[in-house]
Amino acid sequence: MKRSAALNDLEARLGHRFDRPELLSRALTHASMSGPGREDNQRLEFLGDRVLGLVMAEALLDRDPTAAEGALAPRYNALVRKETCAEVAAACGIGEALRLGRSERMSGGRRKMALLGDAMEAVIAAVYADGGFDAAKALILRLWGDRIDRVERDARDPKTALQEWAQGRGLSPPAYVETGREGPDHQPVFTIEARLTTGESASAVASSKRQAEQAAAAELLDRLEGRQ
Incomplete structure (x- = not known):
């Protein structure tokens, strides 16, 4: 070939x-x-x-x-x-x-x-x-x-880990906002943004809201902890 x-x-x-x-x-x-x-x-x-x-x-x-x-x-x-x-x-x-x-x-x-x-x-x-x-x-x-x-650290649920990070610093729990949705109704693709009240945020795309939320939480936690 x-x-x-x-x-x-x-x-x-x-x-x-x-x-x-x-x-x-x-x-x-x-x-x-x-x-x-x-x-x-x-x-x-x-x-x-x-x-x-x-x-x-x-x-x-x-x-x-x-x-x-x-x-x-x-x-x-x-x-x-x-x-x-x-x-x-x-x-x-x-x-x-x-x-x-x-x-x-x-x-x-x-x-x-x-x-x-x-x-x-x-x-x-x-x-x-x-x-x-x-x-x-x-x-x-x-x-x-x-x-x-x-x-x-990765073995923990990313949303739980991010919430613990925020609470440990006296912050409100993170919010998860749907910022985009593409594809047909039977096969949607979601874009979710994880946001902290201090302004930090990260987005992720997945075929379910839950997966996108988890991925966005993991991405934001990586940034906050200096892994990226």
């Missing part, structure tokens, strides 16, 4: 050069674009979810050899949840490279958390199929970066 400039750029951001670039192409193909001779990324997503889970379980055990299962489970869930996969996908530009049908493109599919998270898992599986477990593990640890080290 001949590589496009877009695939070359994405390979560079991922840090993996594919021997079989068709695997990456398949990982980026949403079901809305599948058809004769063109496979979508659903089977790869299924595999990538399992590879990600194994890598994260191993990483958490290595970093905290004395932690009980009850302490490890919420950290693990925070690292492998769809929201985190979508954040990582957006950070390395997977959204721009997605192959979507017209309806998905028109409804903001490149920004949808579910599509981004699924594509990230599919890309992990593509790397696994192309280069083996060690290559997939290296990719995951590189892209997740310091999320693994700060997972204890």
